Amino acid sequence: MKFAICNETFADRSLADGFRLAAEIGYTGVELAPFTLSDHAATGAGELKDVRQLSASDRARIKSAAADAGVEVVGLHWLLAKTEGFYLTSPDPKVQHATADYLASLAVLCADLGGKVMVLGSPQQRNLLPGVSLEEATDHAATVLGAMLPICEDRGVTLALEPLGPAEGDFMNTAAEAVALADRLGSPACRVHLDVKAMASEPTPIVEIVQLNAAHTAHFHANDPNLLGPGMGEVDFPPIYQALQATGYDGWVSVEVFKYEPTPEAIARTSYANLLAAAKS
Template sequence: MKYALCNETFGDLPFEESFATTRRLGYTGIEIAPFTLLPGATVTDVRDVPATRRAEVKRIAEDAGLEVVGLHWLLAKTEGFYLTSPDPAVQRATAEYLKELAELCGQLGGKVMVLGSPQQRNLLPGVGYEQAEEIAAGVLREAMPACGDNQVTIALEPLGPAEGDFMLTAESGVGLATMVDSPWCKLHLDVKAMASEPKPIAEIIRENAAWTAHFHANDPNLLGPGMGEVEFAPIFAALKETDYQGWVSVEVFKYEPSPEEIARQSIDYMQRIEAGA
């Protein structure tokens, strides 16, 4: 397995320090939330990240011995973008921003962009699910040429019902990717989200192996793998059985007892599980 850590885990810690710690703990990849590139900004717009800063972040990762996996939290802390808005102007703006993100991702050396951002995709008043799906597919199709130019895959992230009402299952994620109909639009699987589905997580992994471009390891309790009730042995067995070649990124939402301790416990647990898979 290739293990990565989502960089917002370390909050406002300088990248030089957080990246070095990430590598020291055994991770070889770093996954970047765009809003961390503009610390202190209330609203994030990656067009405000200068070329010098992009090159600097790539260099910091390389110096630490890390590969930039890609981006996630794509639309978090932004304004004016919405994946399922019926407003044509918002649709155009969102598609253009996804193009900008693809360029940023490629410049950092990343290959995947995880599209979760539930607050910018949930159903708006008067918009039904099928209409929202058509809108989202149209927005994503507009961004596909830029993804291809930058060799970046958008990985659609299903999320559980606690976070919203659009794209709640792996099946619905594949359905949307099928509508987009591009080799640059695939599926992302997240353990916390899959735990909300009625099917066993290992079964979801096997059923969607051909579509899966990226994977997040975590637990429904918002902590890291092995820090809750989800057993990862069947999960890793399914990833191994389906010959998953992508990254396994640790993404958590609670940072107790500390970010470093969570990162350490998570990779130690996953490596033990992998050794026994």
Template sequence: MKFAICQELFVDWTWDRQCEFAAQLGYTGMEVAPFTLAGRAADVTATQRQELREIAAAKGVEIIGLHWLLAKTEGLHLTTADADVRRATSQYLVELGELCGDLGGTVMVFGSPHQRSLELGMSRDQAMENAAEVIRNAMPAIGDRGVHLLIEPLTTKETDFINTCADGAELIDRVGHPNFALHQDVKAMLGEEFKGITRHFHVNDSNLLGPGMGETDYHPIFDALQKSGYDGWVSVEVFDYSPGAEHICEKSMNYMTQVLADLEARGV
């Protein structure tokens, strides 16, 4: 099982320090929130992209991809009735795909709840078609970079669009591109019927902290992942940074490796 860390919790840390600390704890992947690099993807220069990739490699980690794709952007939306905004969103996803590919990443997780929720009066079916149009237009260029764009089901507390894996599978069918697939996390546990379209997995706890920092038991979660044949990244994503990056990263890694050791000891 390959462990990565979503790096936006390293508030005000240099990239060099982020990569070195993560590697020391046993993380082999870094998952990047674009807003931590620049206001827009295109603002990250070619030189900066090369330096980020080289520093990560020198520290023993790889940049696996991007998430929080539309966070802290303006004028972008996935399901809007505004055709100009949809075109701009497609174009920006292509820019993100270029950034992801240049950094050596292969996955982009589309969460961004505020940039996908339905506008007043819009039907679910129209929102699905609008989202499919945006993604269809972006996928050829993204796919050409060897990058996979992944839709993330989110809870109804966060958004009213794509709340279940079945919703995600429907959008994937509408888009019809092999590099557009499903992302899952502990809020929407891996189901056998979605095994073939799941390409990435986030881990956290219901208290918004990392694995082992709340009440969620990861033994059945990791058991299910292993039995499903999932061989992608398991990436820690937290939303409460208050305990500090050092504590969160270390506690999460220690707990996850202990769970794997427990499962191995049981012969699972």
């Protein structure tokens, strides 16, 4: 298994500096949030409002910055965060079309940056809307994703559906629900993403979830329900790592945290040390 970290961890520094720090700590991959990519954009300083504005040269600069630092671009996550007009489970055909087009454009961006996976979490852009049942929402999501998956297939990018716990939303809360949607879509480019924090909200033990969903798992986030990194809370991480290893998972284990205390760098270093310890246990 290979260790990566989500780049928004280093939001306190430039994109390139974040790549260099990740490599210096020992990570060999970085997972990118689209809303962080303004550093290398020709559109100028400040937050990039729409990553579709990234030119070919912008994309080449980001890819080169990662390579120069010695890390690989794993792919993208937070796909719909900080966007407007997109929604995975909307009943509005115009919103469905716009969302499918946007996700397809992210698949192109992911491939242009050298990435292979896109993690579809973004709970605030998929939760059930008033008057929309879970069954209807699932139908709408299948319509949106079915329209963009041919681009993933063409570009060699895997869309990894991320189940999230009920504290974050009310759509696709379990690994089983994510697998069911992936199976319904029936595309080789659509699989499932597992996240420790999210799995901790399920009644099934995390190790068992890992084992049951091994054939469907394309990507993995290491963290803790306390919003810190792996091994920094109550969840015992080594057995989870061992379960991944036993099932033959050979993809990325990517650190995704949501609290940066005492500092982002300290979180990144401790998380990496805990990943190494789990690998040696």
